[in-house]
Structure formats: structure tokens, C-alpha cells
Amino acid sequence: MARKRLADRVLFIILAALALLFLFPILLVFMNSFKTKFSIMGSPFTFPNSETFAGLENYAAGIKSAGIGAAFMRSLFITVFSVLILTLLTSMTAWYLVRVKSGVTKTLYNLFIFSMIVPFQMVMYTMTYVVTKIRFNNPVGIIFVYLGFGAGLSVFMLSGFIKSIPLELEEAAEIDGCNPVQKFFQIVFPILKPTAITVTILNAMWIWNDYLLPYLILGTSNKTLPVAIQISMQGAYGSVNWGGFMAMLVLAILPIIVFYLFCQKYIIEGVIAGAVKG
């Protein structure tokens, strides 16, 4: 028994060391975001001292010049509205596809499933063309594009759950005189809540972090946060403001980590549910 306890203690120390190693890259970025811009590249591992400590200067400068503030708000706007619309509309679609049995609904369902295995590169060029053609290449139009791209996984996960809802509940509502819209919002949608939360989280993480789609559709005039990060690096050729850059990375990471610490249980469960099904 004593030997087992010793083994557990050694294991604990190894795990603690590994945990530090896992956190190190994130902490490194946080630390460097408080250093002056010339003390980052070349010596990223030194702590800020009285000479190299920049306080919140990088954040202030970044918000003013690189437009981080605007990019942050834009990312937030696009993410929030896209996931709300995605969850609501794909729930409705999934319910319809499960409850109405016909050749059309079966074909549509299979098309949604099919879209999940198609890599983005396959459609990126032509999608950009179509979306630009119908003038949806703006921060509001992109919400519609996310609805189209997110539909596959969302419909798939939601209809998987809807199939397990007993029909009796809905039939009872029908006898009580509910029309399909009332039936959906008063009976079905409340039951769907756990899966709806999972779908919302998965989509939120995807859209918040997405780079290529907003870059192709919105370009550099309406930068989201990942686009702003990539652009400020790609377009700078050696004259990067490393301080502002670190601040940008922190602003991209921070909301997700806060979000994660608050609803960790849902996130881990959601990611796994998405993985196992997808």
C-alpha cells in the first residue's frame, strides 16, 4: 500500500509538471503582452522589469491604431447572432425533417450530412463568388453564410435528439388545439434545450475562432479578430508591433477561457458529443 501511495505521489508531481508545461505557452503570451514592443521578440522568456514593463500600453495602442476594439466587437456581433440564428433555425429544420417523412425531407437530410465531410477548400472559391454576387459579403450577410455552413452538423445533432422525443407529447398538444408553430415552441424546443446548448457552444467556438471564411468574405475592411491577427502579421514584413500583437492574442484567448471556466461541464460534454457523432 505504501508503495502505491508513493507511486501516486510521483504521478501527481509528473502531472503537475505537465500541467505547467501545458499552461506555459498561454502564460507566455499574457506575460509578453505587458512588455514594451522591443523587448518581446528575441527575449520572450524574460520577465518584464522596470525598464521593459509596459502596463496596459499595448492594449491602449492596439485599440487605437490596429483597430482591435472594432475587430473584437465585430467578432462578438457575428458570433452571437450567428449562433442564435443557427440554433433556432436549424432546430426548426431538424424537427420538420424528422416529423415529415417524404422523399424531399430524406434527400435534404442526406445533403446536410454530406456537407459535413466536405472540406472548406472544396467550396471556398466558388462560395466567395456566390456570396459576393448576392451581396452578402458584409458583417450581417456573413451570419447567413454561417447558417448555411453550420447547418450540417447542427441539423444532424438536433435531429438525432428529436428522434428520441416520444410522439405522444406532441399529439397531446395537437388535441389541445396547438398549431405546429405553437407545438414547436411550447413543447419541442424546451425539450431540445440540452442538445441546443451543445450545438450553440460548438458553433460559438467555431465561429469565434474562424479565420479563412471571414477573411475571404469580409476581406480586410471588416476584420474579425482572427483576421486582424493574421493581417497584422502577414502585411507587416518585419515591422510588426509585437506589443500590440500580443495584446491582440490575449483578447482572442481571454473570452474563450473565461467562457470555459464558467461552463466547463457543458463545453467538454458538448465537444465530445460533437466528436462522437460527427
Add this chain to the structure above:
Amino acid sequence: MVIIKKYFPLFVLPTLAAFTASFIIPFVMGIYLSFNKFTTVENARWVGFDNYVRAFSNKDFLNALWFTALFTVVSVITVNIFAFLLAKALTRAIKGTNIFRTVFFMPNLIGGIVLGYIWNLLINGVLAKFGVDISYSAKYGFWGLVILTNWQLIGYMMVIYIAGLQNIPRDLGEAAEIDGATPWQTMKNVTIPMLMPSVTICTFLTLTNSFKLFDQNLALTAGAPAKKTAMLALDIYNTFYGRVGWQGVGQAKAVIFFVIVALIAFAQLKITSSREVES
């Protein structure tokens, strides 16, 4: 249910419209355009299989294919071994397992572009001590990407392995122990066979994630030096947007890419469904 049917415009049409505009039409156009030469979609001219011939004789594409395959194999093996070991360690009754789980899972939530630049800072910071940076050699880029992918995916796979390990009935291991099995024999003959569903899921998840990698590749190396570390997705992107007149070839490469990904997905489906029949 006849009444519901009439509500198609409300329940299905909005999603379907978005899906059609951003996926169905672009997909069909994409297949068609892979047989055309064009610089904008409007000036497409039919060239048959010419784009595919050019894709397969394109040095960058073949290099990307090889680099991606090698990277995927190394990542799948390393990620799964580390994730399994961590899961095994965290299913023992020691303190702090929840905090460890939280920490190991965290990198998975960070976006690919940000991940790439975090590791760019770290790796270049280390390499600076030797007077070089990550673009010095394709080997650095390769292993940089492997480390990054491990950092990102280990926690994710670990959580799936933990769920799998917790599903194994405890008496199975105890029975083996009573029969005199060594820990290694128990692992080999009880734990791993019982864990096979999780192994399949994790293998395919790492496989597709590594194979389709784009953001991390762009941010960490952007293909440097000389496109040697460009993976398939990045090579397709470069062909589309970096070379005028090569859009058709880019689209043909994208179709090839799609076919490979679809074959992987199909293999997964076959393996998963055949296992379900057995159990």
C-alpha cells in the same frame, strides 16, 4: 403530421436558402470548374482533365501531399499515445484530477491562427538562442507543427479516452488480477480491447484534424522555407490566390483533397458500423 407539411416555408426554407447559397451551389460549381480554365468564374473555358494532370505534375502539390501524409501519421500516433497515457493516469484515484483535466483540455478551445502565433513566439524564442528561426529548415516547421498539434489535441482525445476507460466494468480488471495477470497483461488483454471504440473515434478525429490543418500551418510557418512546409489545404489556398491562371488547378486540387477526406470518412463509417453489428 399533414398540417406540419404546410409549414415548410417557415421551418425549412430559411436554412435551406442559406445552405443552398453557401454550400450546394458552390459545391456543384466547384466540381464543374475543376474541368475549366478560368481567372474569374465568368470566363471559364472547358479543358477536360487538364487541371488534374497539372495538379499531379505540380511539385508543390506532391510535396504538400507527402508532407501532409507524414505529418498526419506522426500526429495520429503521438497524440493518441500521450492522450491515452494521460487518461490512464487521470482515472487513478489521485487528487487534483479535475484541475488537470481542465488544464489539459484548455488549448483545444483556442483558435488555429492564435495557436500558430503562440507557438511561433515560443519556438522562435528558443531557436533564437541558436541564431536561427523556424523558417530555417523544413524539419523545424514539421516538428513545430507536430508539437503544436499535440498540444492542441491531447487534452481533447484524453477526455474521450477517460470516458472510454470509465465505461469498462471494474470487475473485468479485478478478475484478471485474481487470475494472476500482470498489469501489462491486463492492459493488453483487457483494457485495450475494451477501449477499441474510443481508439477508433480518436484515431479518426486526429486523422481528419491533422489532414485538414490550415490555420495553424498558415500562422506557424506559412509554408516557409520555400513552400516546403505547406500542407495540402495551404497549397490549395496558395494555388487559388497566389498564382494567376491557376484557379482551375486549385479547384482540381481541392476536388482531390475532398475525395481523400471523403474516403477517410467512408472508412470510418465502415469500421464503426461493422463494430456495432458485432456488439
